Amino acid sequence: MVAEEDSGDLRKDDSREILDRITLVVNDTLATEKTLSSEDVLTAIDKGRSEGGPEGRHWVLDPIDGTKGFLRGDQYAIALALLDQGRVVLGVLACPNLPLAPIGKESQGSDTHQDGCLFSAVIGEGAYMQSLDGFSVVKVNVSTIENPEEASFFESFEAAHSSHDLTSSIAKKLGVKAPPVRIDSQAKYGALSRGDGAIYLRFPHAGYREKIWDHAAGSIVVTEAGGVVTDAAGNPLDFSKGKYLDLYKGIVASNRQLMPKLFKAIQECIASSL
Numbered sequence: 001m002v003a004e005e006d007s008g009d010l011r012k013d014d015s016r017e018i019l020d021r022i023t024l025v026v027n028d029t030l031a032t033e034k035t036l037s038s039e040d041v042l043t044a045i046d047k048g049r050s051e052g053g054p055e056g057r058h059w060v061l062d063p064i065d066g067t068k069g070f071l072r073g074d075q076y077a078i079a080l081a082l083l084d085q086g087r088v089v090l091g092v093l094a095c096p097n098l099p100l101a102p103i104g105k106e107s108q109g110s111d112t113h114q115d116g117c118l119f120s121a122v123i124g125e126g127a128y129m130q131s132l133d134g135f136s137v138v139k140v141n142v143s144t145i146e147n148p149e150e151a152s153f154f155e156s157f158e159a160a161h162s163s164h165d166l167t168s169s170i171a172k173k174l175g176v177k178a179p180p181v182r183i184d185s186q187a188k189y190g191a192l193s194r195g196d197g198a199i200y201l202r203f204p205h206a207g208y209r210e211k212i213w214d215h216a217a218g219s220i221v222v223t224e225a226g227g228v229v230t231d232a233a234g235n236p237l238d239f240s241k242g243k244y245l246d247l248y249k250g251i252v253a254s255n256r257q258l259m260p261k262l263f264k265a266i267q268e269c270i271a272s273s274l
């Protein structure tokens with residue numbers, strides 16, 4: 001398993017109390033007769049130390065993606081994906097604070113006010129959403145908008161994670177009228193997969209290397225919903241290189257119809273920002 005966290009901090013002396021609390025929660029949650037010790041819990045966390053790569057199968061886990069959003073009480077996600085020979089073949093994305101009703105659009109008179117969505121996708125089988133309590137499974141599809149002026153776009157809430165200046169110049173060039181929808185975590189991929197918005201733009205600042213656990217589950221949910229996820233040059237994301245994604249500039253996700261105009265605007269804006 002390739003996972004974001006290891007047990008390093010929990011093994012420190014001053015973490016004893018939190019480790020005891022975690023061990024209690026784990027034992028309360030697991031449906032097994034056996035009671036795990038704190039050491040068992042630490043050992044289980046450290047099973048996430050695999051480096052991934054092009055061979056065999058690897059689970060890719062981000063237990064709390066969008067930590068900043070989680071701490072603020074906003075959006076976060078639990079993201080799990082399966083790599084087979086370096087290719088994402090399955091993804092599950094739990095978004096406990098994401099409304100089941102569409103976000104980022106004018107109110108559509110929905111009478112659903114429930115929060116908590118679970119997105120899932122298996123390669124070749126489409127993408128699905130259900131409520132976190134397991135009801136109402138629906139197939140999801142990305143937006144079919146073709147006119148960029150009518151498209152709205154998602155980006156990170158945190159300006160430190162993605163350049164809001166660059167995305168704003170891209171949106172301006174495309175004639176996008178709606179303001180950006182800024183939310184944390186891979187909940188953006190989930191919302192995109194059900195057509196809440198039509199574009200997700202992510203341009204980390206120079207020197208940052210994206211990690212596979214931040215995109216594996218989200219990207220298959222979007223591609224199985226009919227969308228496209230690439231870097232800023234149109235290359236598909238390559239999950240076979242270990243923990244990191246080697247990208248040109250950033251990540252772009254949208255529907256097929258919008259991609260040509262989107263790339264043209266992105267190239268022009270990147271060129272004029274150099």
Ligand SMILES: Nc1ncnc2c1ncn2[C@@H]1O[C@H](COP(=O)(O)O)[C@@H](OP(=O)(O)O)[C@H]1O
Binds near residue numbers: 158160214
């Ligand atoms: N300087 C940076 N640039 C881009 N991404 C960053 C970053 N620092 C952290 N991140 C990643 O951005 C993720 C959150 O993305 P988003 O902005 O879409 O919410 C974080 O996941 P974690 O919260 O799991 O650590 C982290 O891996």
Ligand SMILES: [Mg+2]
Binds near residue numbers: 062065214
């Ligand atoms: Mg993350």
